[in-house]
Amino acid sequence: MSKLPSVGTSIFSVMSKMALEHKAINLSQGFPNFPIDERLTEIHSRIVLEAQSNQYCPMTGHPQLLDGLQRxxxxxxxxxxxxxxxxLVTAGATQAIFTILQALADKGDEVIVLDPCYDSYESAIILSGAKPVHVALNEHYLPDWNAIEKAITPNxxxxxxxxxxxxxGRIWSERDYEALETLVEKNxxxxxxxxEVYEYITFEKKHISINQRSKLHERALSVSSFGKTFHITGWKIGYIVxxxxxxxxIKKVHQFLVFCVNSTAQATLAAYLDVVNVNELGRFYQQKRDVFQSLMNGSRFELLPSEGTYFQLASYANISNEDDVTFTKRILxxxxVATIPVSVFNADGRDLKHIRFCFAKxxxxLIQAAEKLKHI
Incomplete structure (x- = not known):
């Protein structure tokens, strides 16, 4: 009997496979296709030759990396x-979320998720024994606090x-965090x-972190990703605060799930944090966003606000009445050009005729993709 009977092959795998088969430009999955920082490469080349860096780290993380994270x-x-x-250093953000839920959620508990959402959330909740409760974001992809409050139960x-x-790619406002604080205080x-895996990839509007909200510190957990921050997605390194x-x-579960995380990667990142300026990342990706948006001028797609992440949503309502899965497969x-239909992020399959482009390319x-998209 399957513990995840409704889970099949993800749309991300489907679109990437189709992209290979059709020799398409892949703007679907969220991973960059450009080189990593040369300083990171140089540090890693040195670290991997050190004997102690190739053995187990302490379970919670490399001591120098933990100190770097504190700073x-x-x-x-x-x-x-x-x-x-x-x-706690984790094997990526997905493992962090899974570990938190395994440690702190139980049978009969409920976990509110805000749709559209990343597809791993629901499976991690179900495997913990808890029940996912989906609440839709509003038409602007921002929280509907009245709907969220109504969804809260004693469980x-x-x-x-x-x-x-x-x-x-939307970012919450100060008012959203005040509403969250009120909700936590009342419950x-x-x-x-x-x-918060895209915390350092923001543009004109800056991200507000849970770590800045002192009222929430005793009741909140944040999850971050070096993979997203430093475009090293294959390293699978994240952390929990x-x-x-x-x-x-959480540590009780972590020690039996992975025990510890890649030692050479942790040692490399510990040294890299001493030389990198994370505040430059937003400017780097903002330039990517601006290039893509400029290239899409003259297309029939309507681009929606992109305030952070490396994703751009677009409406194709002026182009086709097809459902978004059919439309993305057809344009591929x-x-x-491979893209992602947004309906797959909604538990109820809600389809607003929106698709997602990744501009971390x-x-x-981006030039080649935009030329093709402008012919649609």
Missing amino acids: LILQSYGRTVNPATEL TRFILTNDPHNPS PHLLVLSD APQHLMDE TEHQ TDET
Whole structure:
């Protein structure tokens, strides 16, 4: 008997496979196709030759990396965390979310997720024994706080948030975080699981982190991703920030799930944090967004606001009445550009005729893709 009977091959795998078969430009999956920072490469080349860097790390993370994370969080958000008790290095953000839910959610619990949402959330919730409760974001892909409050019951254990948001690229406002704080204050049993993997990829509007909200520190957990931050998605390194009373339980699961994370990658990142400026990342990706938006001028697509992440949503309502899955497959086969239909991020399959482009690509790739898209 399957524990995940409704889970099949993801749309991401389907579109990437089709992209290969049709020799299409792949703007579907969220991974960059350009080189990583040369400094990171140089550090890694040195670290991998050090014997001690190829053996197990401490379960919670490489000591120098944990110290670097403490400094990064203080620098970025003004929050002082204890690296020994409030930080945990994980094998990517997905493992972090899974581990948190395995440790802190139980049978009969409910977890609110805001649709459209990343597809791994629901499976992680179900495997923990809890029940996912889907609440739709509003038509602008921002929280509907009245609907969220109505969805809370005595069994609600978590609200799982994602800001900056995948797939829309929207960013929450100060008012949204005030509403979240009010919600948590009114519901003492409620915890916040904040997926912040795109935290450093923001543009004109800056991301507000849970780590900046002192009212939430004892009831909130944040998840971050080096893979997204430094466009090294294949390294699968992330981290959790959580108060000690919650982190103690998370570590119990983590030690039996992966025990520790890639040692050479951790040592490399520890050294890299001393030389990199994370504040430059937003400018780098904003240039990518601006190039793509400029290239799409004259197309029949309507581009929606992209405030962060490396995703751009577009409406094709002026082009076709097809459902978004059919439309994306057709433009892949006929025009050789792979994209992602947004309806797959909604539990109810809600289809607003929106598709998602990933602009974390070389300018050459974006130019080639835009030329094809403008012929649709």
